[in-house]
Amino acid sequence: MCHVVNMRKKIIEENRPEIAAGNICTMADVAVKADYGEMNLAEVIAKLRTAIMEIKEIRDVEELGEILLNKFSTVADDQSRxxxxxxxCRFxxxxxxxxxxxxxxxxxxxxVSDGNVIQLVDTPSGDGIxxxxxxxxxxxxxxxxxxxxHSQHMI
Incomplete structure (x- = not known):
């Protein structure tokens, strides 16, 4: 499972002002083993939070780029889903x-044209996702x- 992490505000360098164009991001990833669809969601979230916290300690944009390239090659080589x-949200x-x-x-x-991708965005009214x-x-x-x-239970 991969989660894109915005690093723009974390990478603080004099030559990269806040108004500069472009993205500074990387991926936090965790391996999740599920037997026949059963997985412990709390465990997955805890692993993902740990991976994000480790990434947020990075302050060098070159190191961040190397990490992102390594993650892309690892994901591309991985034959699992x-x-x-x-x-x-909040952009x-x-x-x-x-x-x-x-x-x-x-x-x-x-x-990603043939992958499994979930993206969350704000609704036009701003009161939902x-x-x-x-x-x-x-x-x-x-x-x-x-x-x-699940929607049947909410009605």
């Missing part, structure tokens, strides 16, 4: 105006079934 997720996308008005809908496209989920067909069917089962 990989799920990448990220949250774009002011709906406040951007390039002269033709603010956007009505923002959609984040992942760079939308999940953009890209899964392989057989896994999407399982996901949809779980979402429907």
């Amino acid at each position: 990989t799920y990448t997720f990220s949250s774009l 002011p996308y709906y406040q951007v105006d390039f002269g033709w008005g603010k956007p009505v809908r923002v959609i984040a496209q992942s760079g 939308e999940a953009m989920v890209q899964l392989k067909e057989e896994e999407m069917a399982i996901f949809e079934k779980e979402i429907l089962a």
